[in-house]
Amino acid sequence: MPEPPAMRWWGWGEPGHPPALGADALAFLREHVGVADTPSLPVALGAVQVESSALSPDAAHALREVVGQQGIRVDHDERVLHAAGKGYPDLVRLRAGIPEGAPDAVLHPRDRAQVRGLLEVCARHALAVVPFGGGTSVVGGVSPLRGESHSAVVALDLGALRGILELDRESLTVRVAAGMRAPALERELGGLGLTLGHFPQSFEYVSLGGCAATRSAGQASTGYGRFEEMVTGLVLLAPAGDIDLPAIPATAAGPELRRMVVGSEGTLGVIGELSLRVRAAPATRQYEGAFFRDFASGVQALRALAQEHVAPAVARLSDEAETGMSLALAGSGGLKGRLGRSYLGLRGYGGGCLAILGFEGTAEEVEHRRKRALALLRRHEGLPVGQSPGKAWLAQRFASPYLRDELLTQGVMVETLETATRWSNLERLHREVGGAIERALAAQGTPGLVMCHVSHLYETGASLYFTFLARQREDAIEQWQAVKHAACEAIVDGGGTITHHHAVGHDHAPWLEREIGIAGISAMRALKQQLDPAGIMNPGKLLP
Numbered sequence: 001m002p003e004p005p006a007m008r009w010w011g012w013g014e015p016g017h018p019p020a021l022g023a024d025a026l027a028f029l030r031e032h033v034g035v036a037d038t039p040s041l042p043v044a045l046g047a048v049q050v051e052s053s054a055l056s057p058d059a060a061h062a063l064r065e066v067v068g069q070q071g072i073r074v075d076h077d078e079r080v081l082h083a084a085g086k087g088y089p090d091l092v093r094l095r096a097g098i099p100e101g102a103p104d105a106v107l108h109p110r111d112r113a114q115v116r117g118l119l120e121v122c123a124r125h126a127l128a129v130v131p132f133g134g135g136t137s138v139v140g141g142v143s144p145l146r147g148e149s150h151s152a153v154v155a156l157d158l159g160a161l162r163g164i165l166e167l168d169r170e171s172l173t174v175r176v177a178a179g180m181r182a183p184a185l186e187r188e189l190g191g192l193g194l195t196l197g198h199f200p201q202s203f204e205y206v207s208l209g210g211c212a213a214t215r216s217a218g219q220a221s222t223g224y225g226r227f228e229e230m231v232t233g234l235v236l237l238a239p240a241g242d243i244d245l246p247a248i249p250a251t252a253a254g255p256e257l258r259r260m261v262v263g264s265e266g267t268l269g270v271i272g273e274l275s276l277r278v279r280a281a282p283a284t285r286q287y288e289g290a291f292f293r294d295f296a297s298g299v300q301a302l303r304a305l306a307q308e309h310v311a312p313a314v315a316r317l318s319d320e321a322e323t324g325m326s327l328a329l330a331g332s333g334g335l336k337g338r339l340g341r342s343y344l345g346l347r348g349y350g351g352g353c354l355a356i357l358g359f360e361g362t363a364e365e366v367e368h369r370r371k372r373a374l375a376l377l378r379r380h381e382g383l384p385v386g387q388s389p390g391k392a393w394l395a396q397r398f399a400s401p402y403l404r405d406e407l408l409t410q411g412v413m414v415e416t417l418e419t420a421t422r423w424s425n426l427e428r429l430h431r432e433v434g435g436a437i438e439r440a441l442a443a444q445g446t447p448g449l450v451m452c453h454v455s456h457l458y459e460t461g462a463s464l465y466f467t468f469l470a471r472q473r474e475d476a477i478e479q480w481q482a483v484k485h486a487a488c489e490a491i492v493d494g495g496g497t498i499t500h501h502h503a504v505g506h507d508h509a510p511w512l513e514r515e516i517g518i519a520g521i522s523a524m525r526a527l528k529q530q531l532d533p534a535g536i537m538n539p540g541k542l543l544p
Contacts, residue, residue, distance in 0.1 A: 010042040010094045012401035021406040025329045034471035036411025043097035048080045050102040054152040059125040066117035073106045082106050082155035085137035088415045092476045103144040104152040110160045123239050123534045128153040131266040133207030140506030147539030175275045178209025195281040197224030209271045214503035215263035222457045223313025228262045230277045236261050238269030238531035247275035266538035268531045282360035287390025291349040291383045295319045298353045301380035303423045306457040310372045314358030322451035323354045356393045413472040419496035422461040429494045436490035440483040446470040463500040509544045
């Protein structure tokens with residue numbers, strides 16, 4: 001199996017990826033947000049500053065005995081590649097050549113036995129271990145923190161642990177090595193007429209072990225389920241021993257250990273293998289758009305879709321601000337051009353909200369569900385507008401991280417955050433979090449654009465995904481911290497979860513206790529103490 005593609009050390013995507021920010025978009029940003037006078041390019045890789053490795057000769061020798069000379073890397077470039085994830089502060093620091101830290105070594109185990117051996121060496125030598133899959137964390141989940149009691153920190157790169165280990169066609173399950181990337185699995189399954197159905201925005205680079213460790217929710221989770229629902233079995237390699245949970249459809253054998261491991265973010269051990277539920281690949285995909293006169297009308301329509309069990313695989317509703325920017329940047333073709341805007345205006349939807357609906361399945365299933373869903377939307381005064389918006393969204397579903405890199409080059413701060421809450425609280429939380437972000441940006445002297453969309457529908461509620469843009473200040477990290485803090489406070493005060501699918505990592509850890517309580521934190525600490533008594537696994541993440 002070929003090596004998975006490597007991302008740019010300073011951003012998203014492979015080095016040769018073409019630019020994504022057009023002239024119209026740049027003009028819009030210059031008018032509404034403000035851009036830098038001159039583009040700010042990342043420094044050269046060789047100019048990135050990292051401290052000398054603190055790995056002792058004795059520890060290095062013991063690690064080499066497990067993985068060999070080629071399995072341990074301490075060179076500058078490899079350490080930079082594993083110095084951070086892809087969150088906003090990560091990229092700001094990397095592009096400036098001053099990452100917050102770097103691992104003292106990068107380890108490349110080739111099999112489960114080597115992972116076990118490395119964990120034993122790291123425990124003996126007090127080395128902190130950061131499991132590293134695709135490196136796509138946007139919440140500081142792979143930051144190389146060593147904590148106060150460890151002599152050094154190593155990144156445990158799981159990229160060589162990949163491939164399908166077993167496929168059970170009759171049971172519709174597949175067992176994979178956790179370092180396998182999501183696109184590789186989809187290619188293998190697609191050739192067999194199957195799909196996992198998990199497509200997060202990080203899909204192009206994310207590892208399946210990372211999806212499990214962070215409780216990922218793909219863009220089609222309304223139809224296919226969240227990643228945790230796809231996990232039927234797993235292997236956790238913890239410092240204290242292995243937990244091997246078989247692939248069974250359901251059990252009443254005590255508390256659900258699978259759910260305790262899924263979402264543990266590398267703090268309990270290394271997820272080495274996963275058994276996953278798969279499905280028949282859809283024969284038909286139909287993505288289309290609908291407009292609502294306002295956000296409240298659209299929210300009620302999506303609630304009805306979820307509660308009447310006719311929701312499509314993908315259902316997203318942009319608020320007025322996000323819809324307006326999408327229309328402004330869409331160019332002159334199709335529905336989003338001048339003719340389309342005129343049409344919407346004449347129908348009374350000119351300042352309204354765009355919903356994207358994606359139906360997948362057999363032709364009969366798609367047609368049946370689509371007819372029922374569109375009839376329901378019309379009852380809520382929704383205006384179906386055909387397939388053009390849906391096709392445009394589908395073509396660009398993984399594009400935002402590339403755009404973020406170019407915005408940073410232009411001196412624009414761009415950040416996303418997400419939450420979820422009950423339907424009865426959704427509109428209020430949308431107002432309160434959006435307002436908190438706006439006030440925090442204004443207090444920084446950089447008023448900007450604050451947008452949001454609803455996605456990931458459930459019978460009882462839905463996710464809110466916020467995006468905000470503002471002119472980047474010279475003290476970019478302090479600016480980001482102020483806005484992030486205000487938004488997170490508004491989320492937990494307003495009855496939302498601190499994270500719906502980005503995980504806790506380092507960035508959200510200060511708010512976890514307010515969501516699960518002191519007793520909940522104590523229970524998690526007790527589990528960690530049992531499985532990781534030396535505290536070597538991913539210090540500073542998840543637990544406050």
